[in-house]
Amino acid sequence: MKKQIPVILDVDTGSDDAAAILLALLSDRLKVLGITVVRGAVPLSNCVQNTLQVLDLVGMGVQVPVYPGCPAPMVRELTPGRLANHPHHATQAYDKQGRPIQLHPPVLPIPAPHTRPQTTHACTYLVEALKNSPQKVTFISVGMPTNLGMAFRMDPTIADKVEEVVFMGGSVDKGNATPVAESNFFRDPEAAKIVLDSGVACRIIGLNATHSAEFHRPDAARLASLGTPAGRLVADMIENRIQVGESLGWTVDGGDALHDALAVASVIDPTVITDLRQEPCDMDINGGAGDGQLIVDHRGGIRPDVHTAVAYRADKEKFLSMLLAACAG
Template sequence: MKKIITIFDTDPGIDDAFALSFLHESEIFDVKMVSSVAGNVKLANTTRNLRGLVKAMDWNIPIHRGLAQPLFGPQILAEEFHGVDGLSGYLFDDNDLADISDKPAIDAMAEVLRNNDQVLIIAVGPLTNIGALILAHPELKEKISEITIMGGVVGTGNTTPVAEFNIYADPEAAKIVFESGIRVNIVGLNVTTKTYYNIDMHEKFKKSDKKINKILADIMDRRIAKTGAEENYTTYMHDTLAVMYHTNPEIFKSQMVHMDVETKGEFTRGMTVADMRAISTACKNVNFVTDIDTEKFEEIFMTTLIG
């Protein structure tokens, strides 16, 4: 089977850590690089966490540091949820960090695109790096097969009443991506809030002998100690779904729609506005993922990560 040439952009982040492990364990990807971006927490911490997670998986993959600030607007972080360090207080020792390249992420992405055709970009943080890539290298857009993001919502947001965090953190970058002409798959809160990491799953992670699973279990122990577990559920596995959309597309439902990003509204900044009208003649620029088989999700998630 020909593997999918992939760039993975992330801001670890609790759920990012699971997504990174799921990406590593999946067999369909030829991952050329991973990159950090500021988002859940500041860039220094997302980068450090990315290096620690890659080292824990004994993964020989180029790591590149991305951008520390949104393209235009003020910085928005999610430190209250993820902790200032990003992983609920779990800290990697200096000796437990993988090497990082001196080449900035945008330059590294451009190099991957120049050397390959039909590259998939999976972005599970704010779209700062991806927006910057498109601005800097519009001539390379045709090399990108599609961009799959964890972000957006049609309905109730998680950062404002109408905005999801990753889009809200850099709506100008998201607007650039949405208007790029590249196929964009939106795996947002409409789907991700249907998937839970629960206590039963957690107990299996705690019993696993794999180093990365022990770390993930430790992170979740800290998360549960801080917030508790309500009705057996602890948190959503948002970012993993952006990866799973490519390993198991059959468990998802989606539809092509026209979607804009609001960048100017006093109360609506970061809102993803979908034109769902049957009579709409607007260009359908995004593939909006609307549903998932939750039982299949849990089965695939656990089989891939635990075995």
């Protein structure tokens, strides 16, 4: 067996985070040292509970510690009127029976957790774990990057112990939070900028790549047919995301992306990303119409000397095969 890759997973557990956690835990290629949690579409307490639910579902609640982290972005919400250019329009999705459904349920539809979270704050854990690690660690960020950005502010020397930061975040020429900004980076662009500017190797698995590898109902059926708790949960999350997309008009072909799981898959097998380009990146943090946008510099073409790599396309069938293999056990 190949040597396992030591990783720390940072989540804001909703639907696609659940699939990402399962893929990370059930892969024999990754050694999950710990999971840190940040606020997401639901409050931090819900994200922590959902994370613990997923771990307990596959009997790994005792093996992998979970650390609650930041309940808010670093500074974004401190500036009055900053979100004026991006008003939030709450929309309610409904299933075919007319029942309300949510993209990220406050509580996942699986048994309540019996494992408890750690009492150490996620940022403190990150600083101590990285400083004391005998080897470099890969950090997989699939929520807003507040915990890592804050840890880098607390002790910039921990960057020396980071092998790579793999983000599910950002997009090029498309967005979901705004016309140009992806949700995770939009929620805390300052934190994203701190990490991108640190010089640490960063791999950005954004909306371009994730939407190139969308799943459809037949894919969910294959996962459900495995008959395992993990397979059923991932299948349910795909089905839920498709229903929300159909209700709100996000999807026209009956598919949707498991964004966060693709970031994990890219660490397990980098060849799942079929178009990855070394390009300089920055963040718009100025509060205007482009606030939270990932800025990618295409002017020099692909530049192997830069430390940021942007994913544009993924192999959907390989991605699905990885999920099926992980959830079959």
